Amino acid sequence: QSVLTQPPSVSGAPGQRVTISCTGSSSNIGAGYDVHWYQQLPGTAPKLLIYGNSNRPSGVPDRFSGSKSGTSASLAITGLQAEDEADYYCQSYDSSLSAHVVFGGGTKLTVL
């Protein structure tokens, strides 16, 4: 069971908007720790997609956006494209006895 909870799967048609949630608690996201998001294409290493809740690294399309509120965070993808089909993970820090660094369980995005 992951400390950060993500839906196992989401799907959308090309051009649509999808969101992926990441729910934590008062010891991680709710404690003010930033949330970061990664995209993992099949057979490849994770790639940083969003850092510091809502910042995009150079080269990441502005179709990807992140937000955080309370004990949760969200990743939104607009104008869905076939190449967006991948696994997405959120990551934060935790101040409890659990791991110093925590990941969500991952969400499989399927483009219909």
Place this chain on the structure above:
Amino acid sequence: QVQLQESGPGLVKPSGTLSLTCAVSGGSISSSNWWSWVRQPPGKGLEWIGEIYHSGSTNYNPSLKSRVTISVDKSKNQFSLKLSSVTAADTAVYYCARAVNWFDPWGQGTLVTVSS
């Protein structure tokens, strides 16, 4: 641009010790960053193993702490992972990554299988 490359045996016997090295290129391991190991069992999610600073300071995942040692070799610009008393549950792709609060970049990953 910093790049990371994992290396080490792809097969380890049960009860043995898994040993991996991450070579850092395009930048100094003595920069103001932490250097981490993350693993991913086949078909499963990401699990943080631990991290090291160039000074030698470390942080480990409590669930693995009793079996993990991460070390740094500044002369070779690399850092290493040792995981002892391995079982089949330790079979995973092991990634090294630079940690700045977030992880970027990542190495390509190396699959380590625990089997006799």
